[in-house]
Amino acid sequence: MSEIDDALREQAALYALDALPADEAAKFRQLVRRHPDLAGLVAEYEAAGQLFTALTPPATPPPALRSRILAQVAHRAPIRPAALVIPWGIAAALAVTAAFLWNQNLRLDDTRTALEERASSLPALEARIAGYERLEEEKNQTVLDLRRKLEDLEKRRTLAEMQVATLTSKLDASYLAAIAWDNDAQEGILKVRRLPATERGKEYQLWVIDPARPVPVSGGVFKVADDGSATIHFAPTQKVSKATAFAVSLEKTGGVPVREGPVVISNL
Amino acid sequence: MTPEDLLRRIARGDEKALGALYDACGGLVYSLARRVTGSDREAEEITQDVFVAAWRNAGQFDPGRANAATWLTALTRNKAIDRLRATRRRLPAAPAEADEWPEPADPAPGPAETIARDDRTKHIRLWIGELPPNQREAVELAFFEGLTHPEIAARLNATIGTVKSRIRLGLDRLRHKLKGGLE
Secondary structure: OOOOOHHHHHHHHHHHOOOOOHHHHHHHHHHHHHOHHHHHHHHHHHHHHHHHHHHOOOOOOOOHHHHHHHHHHOOOOOOOOHHHHOOHHHHHHHHHHHHHHHHHHHHHHHHHHHHHHHHHOHHHHHHHHHHHHHHHHHHHHHHHHHHHHHHHHHHHHHHHHOEEEEEEOOOOOOOEEEEEEEOOOOEEEEEEEOOOOOOOOEEEEEEEEOOOOOOOEEEEEEOOOOOOOEEEEEOOOOOOOOOOEEEEEEEEOOOOOOOOOOEEEEOO | OOHHHHHHHHHOOOHHHHHHHHHHHHHHHHHHHHHHHOOHHHHHHHHHHHHHHHHHHHHHOOOOOOOHHHHHHHHHHHHHHHHHHHHHHHOOOOOOOHHHOOOOOOOOOOOOOOHHHOHHHHHHHHHHHHOOHHHHHHHHHHHHHOOOHHHHHHHHOOOHHHHHHHHHHHHHHHHHHHHHOOO
16 A cells, blocks of 8 residues: 555544444454554554543542452463463464465455456446347347247148148039048048038938048038038048048938938049 | 553453553543443443453554553544444434533533543643644543434534634644654
C-alpha cells in the first residue's frame, strides 16, 4: 500500500477507537494484517486515543481490592513467554510451520488476486454463457424441425407405399368411391360420394379381395349421410395377404360373413 | 522501578512486582473503568480482571509497541467497553446524561498516584483542550462510551461522514502532537 487515502485514514481512526461496527471492523482487520504501513497508522491512532484517559476523573479503588488480586494470582504461574520455555526443536518446528503458513498466506493472496481478476471478467463470461444458451436453443429447435421433417417424410413414404384405388359403379355412374389401403398396417380409408341412402334393415359392407383367401374379407359395414357421403376407417377382421380389389355391397344390417347382396361399387 | 520493569518481573512470576504495579497503576485502571461503566462495583471487577490478566500475560507485553500504562489502559478500556456494550444490548436505550461526570479539565483532587497530578497528564489535557469541541466530543463518545460511528452520528444528529471526519481529524492532531514529543 503506497499511500493511505483519507477514507482509509478515517477507517483506521475508527478502528483504533473500536468505533467500527463489527462487520466493518472484521474487514478492516484483514486489511491491517496485510499492510504493515496501515497497521502502523492504526497503532499511532490507538496511542492518540489513549490520551483521552487523561480526562478520567481520578477515583480510588477500595483498599481490599489489592489483596484480593494478589490472593487470586497466588499459586498461579504467569503464562511464560514461548521463547523462554520451548525447546529449540519445537521452536524450529514452529519456525517451519510459520514459514509454511506464510507461504500459504502468500498463495491465498495470489488466489484472491486471481479470483478478483476472474470476477472482473465475469460479465464477459456471462455474455458468452448467454451466447451458448442461445446456440443451445437454436440447436434444439433445429433438431425439432428435423424430427418434424423426418416424420413428414415418414408419412410421405407411408403414403407412397399405400395402395390407392378408385371404385366405380355399374349401377350408376354418379356413384363415387376412393380407397387407400396400407397392407403393412392392415388398415385403410374409404371415402364415398353420392351413394343412395340405405333402406331400413340394410347397410353397405366393404369387402377386400385377397387372392390367398377363398372368399373376400369383410372390411366392416357403414351407412351414408343424407348427401350420400361417408368416410370410413376400416381394419379387416382377418389378415389380408394382398388386396387386389375392393367392393361395396348392400347387405342386411350388421353385415354378413360372405357377400349375399348386390355389389354397388368396386374396382373389380 | 518503572512499570515496564515491573511487568518484566511479573512475567517471571514475581508476585511482589504485581503488587507494586497495582500501587503504581491501580488508580488509573480503576478510574478509567469507573469512567466508562459508571459503576463502582463494575470498576472493581474490571480492575481485578485487568491485573489478573496482566499477571497471566505479562510475557506478551512488548515495550517497543507501548508503555506499560498504555498497555494497561487499553486492556481496561476493552474490558469496560465489552461490559458496557453487553449491558446496552440487555437494556433499552436511555438518554445520555451530560452532567453525569465532572468536567475533565477541573478534576476533583485524588490520590497521589492518579494521573491528574502528573505533568504528562497536564500536557495531554492541554492538547485535548485545543481540539475543536465537535472533534473532542466525537472521540470521547467512542472512547468512553464505546459507541460505534453510526451510533455517534445518531447521538450528535450528524451525518456518518461528518463523524468519521471529526474523529480522524481529532486523532490526527493528537498523533502529530505525540510525534512532536511529550516526555
